[in-house]
Amino acid sequence: MQYFFNWDVVWRATDKLAYGLVLGLGMATFALVVGSVIGLASALVLTSPKLKALHRPVRWYVEIIRNSPLLVLVFFVYFGLPQAGIRGLDNIGSFVLTLTLYAGAYMTEVFRGGLASIPARYIESGMAIGLSGRQCFFFVTLPVMFRIVLPSLTNNLISLFKDTALASAIAVPELTHTARWINVQTFQVVEAWTSVTVLYLVVSYLIAFVLRRVERRYAVIR
Amino acid sequence: MSTTAASANGHDGSLVLSARDIHKRFGDVEVLKGIDIDVAKGEVVALIGASGSGKTTFLRCVNMLEEYQAGTIRVGGEPIGYHEEGGRRLRLPEATVVRQRADIGMVFQSFNLFPHLTARANIMLGLTKVRGKSKAEAGAIADRWLERVGLSDRKDHYPYQLSGGQQQRVAIARAVSMDPRLVLFDEVTSALDPELVGEVLTVMQDLAKSGMTMLVVSHEMLFVSSIATRVVFMDGGRIAEQGPPSEILKNPKSERLRSFLGRFHGVLR
């Protein structure tokens, strides 16, 4: 079969691709930020002896989500929730909700690891200069932990960005959906998929490049 | 190259090791600046010198764990690692280097036992996979050596279950069980707690007495003076002085050796 390259189809879809890129990045960032809040809260619950009653449900949440395929979760939320009477979420809202809950479970592990790896000497020196337990938590534990988990945050943002490709399964017009649209409209298969592959790669490496510099600024000596 | 040809080149057939004008560079830094050394069968030669003087590097060249840029090392008359062809110096095929290494035992500072194998299996590995011995035969050899180094009751222990001294004794057994022409000892007691040094030195003493040819890098001056047939003092990538221990350690000729030995003052006699 003869195949003729025609990169025009990509240039003509620039606006759609740009929109898809921004949408994907936006969904990933939202999921990372809100997922981090969920993850931090869950990690604190898991490390608190006082909240022992909540340990089991939180652990179930983390284990179930981490062992579930994201696509099944997406369908469960998008098609299942309306059936249960929870309406009012369009496909984007539904996907963002799913991705956020998904990110929350992974971030729980990240923050739990971060809390566990804070050297005791930091907290001891906090106590030694007379900080209360609460002050120690806010002025020593939290800032140190955030610096420790920063590289994981970068990696998770990149992963979540790649995960937004699954939104195309419920017709969210992000990058992969756009590529498929170009593919189906023009049959310029190679152009369509090469262009989005390059976009995913370039954006992932850009995120890594920028955030690695931030990480270096806030690096802690352990 | 055969031994006869080696003799024709002026190498005595009874020489186990003969190194001529060995030069070794790491990038721009020349760490060996022409080493000449001969070791006859049954000799125990101790290499001493400050850190950075090139002792360990030379030892590793003998076993081709390091490449060297000029000179020839012969073990049993056979050139190690390189050969000349039409005036060009070429690296020997990997298979040849591998075979040559099997005849040269080496014991390391950090023991380097294989963590996934028991003491006995560590010794058996080379015997079965390199020497092609049967499991039963290799096991018998391993048991004999474990007994000789005093670890018969530890043969099924994994390295992490052994003390440093015990690990090093297994490592020595692993090296000598291959029946090598020459055994290289690279600061084998440096990583040990002081109270464990003795048990390792005792094993080495026993080997020396049995006529094993040994090239030993060591900082244990008392030990060196008691077992070495010859002491070689290295300084700045060269051999500065050599001779019998009584002469080298007690009447050093050069200022460098005197100041080096000064640090061990009181340990000697």
Add this chain to the structure above:
Amino acid sequence: MMTLFQPGHFFYEVWIARGVLLSGLAITVASAASIIAIGLSVGILGGLCLTYAARPIRWVMRAYVDVVRGTPVLVLIFFVFYGTAIIGIDVSPFVAGVLAIGGFCVAHTAETVRGALESIPQAQSDAAKAIGLGFWGRLVHALGPQAVRRALPPWINTAVEMVKGTTLLSLIGVVDLLLAAQQAVSRSFMAMEFYGACLVVYVVICLGISQLGALVERRLAYIRY
């Protein structure tokens, strides 16, 4: 009791769809097994290339690993699925999808193997050389077992990700467990129940793999320094 198996009840709908659900599950298991087999066999070779091969080969492998790991699996699947069609190679969606996810698994496995091999102290390789072992001897008898110990935990993660990844096959029309469930949903309108049941099955499979991995890890715990 009888009402459970009346039309309109979930169990009834499952019973009606049992054929397609079971064959879907079989497809899911078969695809996951094929992907992991491809990933292991080619990935280990790839990892050896990344660690030991001559520079040009290493660079090619590096580029492959970085590009594939940086691209969403779904994009890889569509690329292979539509790409093979356009160059006239007639492969089934199953084969195209398994090749795409398998290629992804290869990249991850190769990287894991490289990391494991490079984390073994150089001294171990020296010791293996010193007793006269050649390259393959060193690899099989000295470095390999230690690398397995180090690579296992991250690799189990990869295996779990691959099982989860098989759900993407449904998007190119492979009737795996998820698409089978979807078909059942379109007839019964029981999205909650069918997708929920689907989740349970995947969670059980993935937890099973993790448990199996933890078991093997405990068996290898004697490899310590």
